[in-house]
Amino acid sequence: MSDASTFEPKIVAYVCNWCTYLGADQAGTNRLEYPSNVRIVRLPCTGRIDFNLIIKALEMGADAVLVSGCHPGDCHYTAGNYHARRRWILFRSLLETMGIDLERIHFAWISAAEAKKFQQTITEITEKTRQMGPYEGYRRVCEAGV
Amino acid sequence: MIEQLRETCKRLLEEGKVNVVIGYGQDSPGGPVHPVFVTRTDQVGRLVWNDRCFNNLATYLTRRDIKALGKPAIVVKGCDERAVIVLEQESQFKREDIYVIGMACDGVGSPRLAKCAACSVHMPRFADETIGVSNTESTADGRFAALDAFLQKPLAERLEYWMNELARCVKCYACREVCPMCYCNLCIVDKNRPTVLDTSATLKGNFAWQITRAFHQAGRCVSCGECARVCPAGIDLSLLNLSLARAAEEHFAYHAGMDKDTPPVIGSYALEDKENFIL
């Protein structure tokens, strides 16, 4: 077991194109450093971020997943984030019943102007996941033979 | 009640109000009960009603081969009727295109199934015609008992439980085919551009499949329990559906198939939806 300090967690962030992605971009232009552990995947809207993508990220070895988009009311498509919020509320109860670690699935509203919040969120998630170590649970699911 | 059911169906067929009656039949007394399709008046004798009428017949309302038989009358229990309501809400048919025969139901299975012990719809509410009276008083409070017991287990133990249970899943899709809510022409698991879910029945593929199946029923599953009953691997799938049903009730006061007019939970939203986990 790699000890917590040298373990580099793999974080997958599904972000909406209009807000959080621009927030991340702004963090870059403002030279705000954030851990490179995060792999950013851009999607049109949180309404398009399918729950299967979260499962696919875990399948491919992610230790934590972030799903982030526009604050309620800011959605470029008016209601994408409202629909997404409902889905996340319901999906978390399913994940909880399945025994999938909710501490590794994060949801956030980060607007295009909140570069600072993006940096903080990624840094916090990376640190927290580093403490928790690799997500052995789902890895065992994926490597179990028949 | 059986005589009354047969009389009703005979009349419906004779008057040409329906072309087929989707009901329950039994090949031999005491034998297993299974769905039957009565299209002629001389066949109504095949219709039965007893506490072994498990199938949720609403699943046939969206089947191409059955729709080809013409306007159906469908025999429903209270839980099946909730499925008819959800299908109507999801505009799978117009209500006047089907004739609903509601059966008063005191619960099926001996001993009674868990879902029946906690049933709140012993008397159908939206049927065109209701047969029989049930005086079993509706107690809906115990329906999440099994789920609460399961959720006592710590996180790692829950994952372990599902790893053992889903290791037996062979991906026969009986859970999908019996479910009235699973009526997609081409299921996501049958699509390959892209292949979202592994088709192999490895543990990884089974986790992805069962999570997808359960979540596609979020706010739609009426807890008829058929998926768990027919699973040849004996997996208690209803736990997954119950956890989503409870979340829909607790967060959005939404009960699938209980009221035609409240908009479906996933299809709608409210500005003031409450949550405590979004950063």
Place this chain on the structure above:
Amino acid sequence: MENAYKPELMEVLQVTQHTADVKSVRIRFRDPAVSEKFAFRVGQFGMFSAFGAGESTFNICSSSTWKDFIEFCFRRTGKVTDVLWRLDEGDTIGFRGPYGNSYPMEQWEGRNLIFIGGGIAMPPIRCAIWYALENRAKYGDITIVYGARTVGDMVFANELDEWEQRDRTRVIRCVDPGGETPEWKYEVGLIPHVIERSAIPAGNTVALVVGPPIMIKFTLPVLDKMGIGKEDIYTSLENRMKCGIGKCGRCNCGPIYVCKEGPVFSLAQLSRLPNDY
């Protein structure tokens, strides 16, 4: 352990685009030893692998006399053909075969041949046409009837010109009504009608008809009227296949497995099968 499902690795030599969604690809065995031993008969098919996407069944549409490559042709319709569509020279794909029976070219010797193909069905008859032309003396008159929806949908159109030059070989091309272009100087009409009005001599003749079920359905009566018997009309079936070696049950049609006892059947054989194909 011998793995009957494992393909040979092939190198892509050349990719030719015929229409907006049809390409043919020439491939060669990466392992020269296998290339040496490899032989097939026209009419046989193979399973072509686009690794990461899957395998698809295509006829080997090159002639069995061409030794240094084999060719297959496909329409872009699904996951595997999407990957095959993006092939370049030098890429690697898999091939296993040859599978299935083949055209009885020996049995057809001394007979007049009529090849009838519709749209994407050109590849399964092209291999037989080239084989017959390369053994020209063994066969009587050759008539090739090839039809497509539009001029742009013609597959191996350049080879039709070549075949036209060959002796005792007649090429009839047609496009569906409305599919012709101003400079189109050949037939316009559906294949069955074109055959009817082309007065093709039918004595001592064998016909190979490959195409969509609708085309075959209307062409057979015409051939019947011309006096060509059911045991002299052949076709190649297009069943869904996965293993290609008679195990996976997919191409089972009545008592036969199309991948083993087919894909080539005479009409007489087909009439004894249920129409489960």
Place this chain on the structure above:
Amino acid sequence: MSQTITLDALKRLAGEWIAQGKRAIGPVRVKDDFIQYASLTDADALMLSGFVHPANSIKEFLFPRTEPIYTYRFKGQAVELGDCEPNAGEQAIIGARPCDAASVAILDHVFNWDYKDDFYNTRRAATTIIALGCTDFDDECFCTSVGLGPVAEKGADALLIPMDGGFEVRCLTPKGEAFFAGKTQTSDKSAPVPAGPEVKFDVAEIRARLADNYEDPAWREIVLRCLGCGACAYVCPTCHCFDIVDEGTAVGGARIKNWDSCQFGMFTMHASGHNPRATQGQRQRQRIQHKFRIYPEKFNEVLCTGCGNCTRNCPVGLGVLNTIGQLRAFVPPVEG
């Protein structure tokens, strides 16, 4: 004179087998009232009485539901293929019902005609099947209708027939003798031959009806309730159809052989969208045709051992037994 063994001796034998690092498989109580053939970690879990037929079949251990057949890795324009040998460690299936043991003798044909499927053959060679004779049966059993019975020996390496104090042991093949070498006692008592279910239909009559009546109008009517799931095929000891798919990432992956069923609509769907078997009636016809006419014509074996699992697991009460029952009882509706 007959060979016998006590229950404890048999369990000790199973325990030694496991201790030698070999796989032992047998009926196990997986959950409260749910019994399946499963790998045994300790011999006590082995159940040899108190059930009619487990919910699955032993097919799983010779022809797994999913198995990689080779791997591929992308190296620029080149591809590297890797082999996937089945982990064919020696395994013993102890307590297989005769209707499951018979399945191997039936499947040997399709996996070995013309091309050899060595994934199946490798596991088959490494497997010893110890059949367990039936003492009772339920309404779904119909082994006697397909030429088998409660103490059928087909496909088994040895047969245990329950008797008071243990089992009579009949070693049928060298593998059986090797398994029981020196572990049985000779005794003059022999186990009573249990009665099987009465014959419910005649396979010759069914085969004739299927052969000359392909467009039988019955199929449209009797299987209307079939929902097109794969339960009947996947619990069946002899259903062997499979799919081949690729699963992997951009770096590489594996080509995988998975169970498949003729009851799924995609099974025969052509790339053009044409589907020769578009309705469920045609698909159910194919299942019964393949089992009772096509496979017998091709391999002279009925592709069914009468275990009744398809009927027990069918969500709508069909399965071979009920489908054939309705086919025979079907009276075409008189028009008008």
